[in-house]
Amino acid sequence: xxxxxxxxxxxxxxxxxxxxxxxxxxxxxxxxxxxxxxxxxxxxxxxxxxxxxxxxxxxxxxxxxxxxxxxxxxxxxxxxxxxxxxxxxxxxxxxxxxxxxxxxxxxxxxxxxxxxxxxxxxxxxxxxxxxxxxxxxxxxxxxxxxxxxxxxxxxxxxxxxx
Numbered sequence: 001x002x003x004x005x006x007x008x009x010x011x012x013x014x015x016x017x018x019x020x021x022x023x024x025x026x027x028x029x030x031x032x033x034x035x036x037x038x039x040x041x042x043x044x045x046x047x048x049x050x051x052x053x054x055x056x057x058x059x060x061x062x063x064x065x066x067x068x069x070x071x072x073x074x075x076x077x078x079x080x081x082x083x084x085x086x087x088x089x090x091x092x093x094x095x096x097x098x099x100x101x102x103x104x105x106x107x108x109x110x111x112x113x114x115x116x117x118x119x120x121x122x123x124x125x126x127x128x129x130x131x132x133x134x135x136x137x138x139x140x141x142x143x144x145x146x147x148x149x150x151x152x153x154x155x156x157x158x159x160x161x162x
Contacts, residue, residue: 036112037105043069043153044117044144045103052098052123052140056089071147071154093128113148
């Protein structure tokens with residue numbers, strides 16, 4: 001009788017330990033997933049602000065910031081256009097100030113390595129080249145694919161949407 005009680009208690013303790021371990025693991029997974037969701041959205045938001053904020057006085061830093069927040073096709077496309085962007089910004093002495101209006105996670109794939117983020121931002125551009133043109137408002141809506149590589153989320157594709 002005593003042996004059966006001891007075996008029963010051991011099994012009960014083992015079952016409780018397994019349940020606690022499973023709950024702790026599930027909590028850790030949930031926290032990691034929440035962090036990935038947040039970091040994916042932050043990465044896309046940072047990239048969007050970099051794309052919207054261009055100043056002729058610091059254009060090289062602006063370009064570096066946009067390149068630093070991108071990877072893959074997005075980085076290649078931005079790098080290919082950087083000379084033209086730099087030339088036009090300097091020629092027109094353009095200053096474009098962007099503001100992030102909204103950002104939201106559209107999807108996060110099961111392995112939490114890629115996500116899609118929706119971004120809404122507005123910018124005001126004015127020219128310091130002597131023209132008397134009024135500031136121009138620009139409105140941006142993006143669908144951005146972000147990819148996690150080496151623990152860092154970067155934008156791999158930014159598509160303007162209506």
